[in-house]
Amino acid sequence: MDEQLRRAYELTARRVPMIADQIGHRGAASFPAVRLTDPGWLADRVADTSSRWGSDDPRVNGTLWWYSASSTLTGIPIATALVAGVAAHPRLGDARAFLTEDGYLGGLTASSALPVTEGQSELASEMAAALTPIIDALAAASGVRRAAMWAIATDSIANRALDAGDGVGDRNRGSIFARELVDAMRGAGVVLPRPRFVDVQAGAVTRRFTQRASCCLIYETPGSGKCVSCPRRPAEDRLKGLAALVT
Numbered sequence: 657m658d659e660q661l662r663r664a665y666e667l668t669a670r671r672v673p674m675i676a677d678q679i680g681h682r683g684a685a686s687f688p689a690v691r692l693t694d695p696g697w698l699a700d701r702v703a704d705t706s707s708r709w710g711s712d713d714p715r716v717n718g719t720l721w722w723y724s725a726s727s728t729l730t731g732i733p734i735a736t737a738l739v740a741g742v743a744a745h746p747r748l749g750d751a752r753a754f755l756t757e758d759g760y761l762g763g764l765t766a767s768s769a770l771p772v773t774e775g776q777s778e779l780a781s782e783m784a785a786a787l788t789p790i791i792d793a794l795a796a797a798s799g800v801r802r803a804a805m806w807a808i809a810t811d812s813i814a815n816r817a818l819d820a821g822d823g824v825g826d827r828n829r830g831s832i833f834a835r836e837l838v839d840a841m842r843g844a845g846v847v848l849p850r851p852r853f854v855d856v857q858a859g860a861v862t863r864r865f866t867q868r869a870s871c872c873l874i875y876e877t878p879g880s881g882k883c884v885s886c887p888r889r890p891a892e893d894r895l896k897g898l899a900a901l902v903t
Contacts, residue, residue, distance in 0.1 A: 661769040664740035671823035672735045678728055678763035679744075689751035689764055692725075693789040698797040704759040709877040716873045718798025719808070722791075723872040725761040726809045729787065731816035732764060733779060738820040738833055742769040743779050746786040776833075780840030788846070806848035807870035810838055814851035814866040827864050856895060858902035865898050 657665075669676035691697050698718075705717040729746070737743035744766040745751075756762040770779060791805045814834045821830020834851045841848060852867040868887045875882045882889050884897035 668739040686752040689748040689753040695793045718800040726812040735820040858899045
């Protein structure tokens with residue numbers, strides 16, 4: 657790991673606490689991140705998710721696994737870019753990854769930093785190059801549509817950019833970053849939706865949330881309901897639930 661990236665990780669971990677757990681293995685066994693592109697290995701992750709959630713639908717299990725993994729894969733480069741001004745390189749080839757105890761992608765440690773250029777074209781290109789083979793392999797392993805996984809990736813980018821915006825004291829800056837990054841990915845040829853946001857007011861406080869384009873399908877597992885921000889909830893019900901989260 658180069659010194660620039662080490663400093664970026666340290667600063668980001670202080671500003672965005674969830675990142676600290678994703679860049680440190682904390683005793684978990686790491687593996688080459690390129691394993692994330694192996695359909696057989698991903699099929700094992702889908703099967704493991706099935707055993708944990710009780711769903712026998714590989715489409716549901718693949719979606720659940722990707723909903724978490726895409727958040728980690730996009731969140732680390734975004735957070736370091738917004739907080740430290742350089743992104744942890746999304747490239748899989750020289751990165752290490754690890755799983756959590758519940759089988760999800762726990763984190764990914766890069767070996768170098770990537771400068772954040774105007775328009776985010778370089779980060780967008782590298783992120784697209786990292787995510788595309790994983791999405792293709794997971795589609796083969798689970799039957800989840802690629803378009804659905806790219807929509808999840810958009811929402812992950814939006815959510816993690818808002819979190820990183822909190823880390824620099826400006827949540828709205830996070831939404832701007834997310835839009836720029838996704839626009840640059842679209843410009844590079846990736847077919848994914850643009851991120852959408854909604855400002856929710858509760859009393860005198862207004863907070864920006866992602867208006868999701870994707871569904872994690874958790875409500876299709878035994879005993880589970882729809883998430884607060886689920887796009888399959890009626891808009892009024894969704895906004896009411898988000899308002900309860902405004903602080």
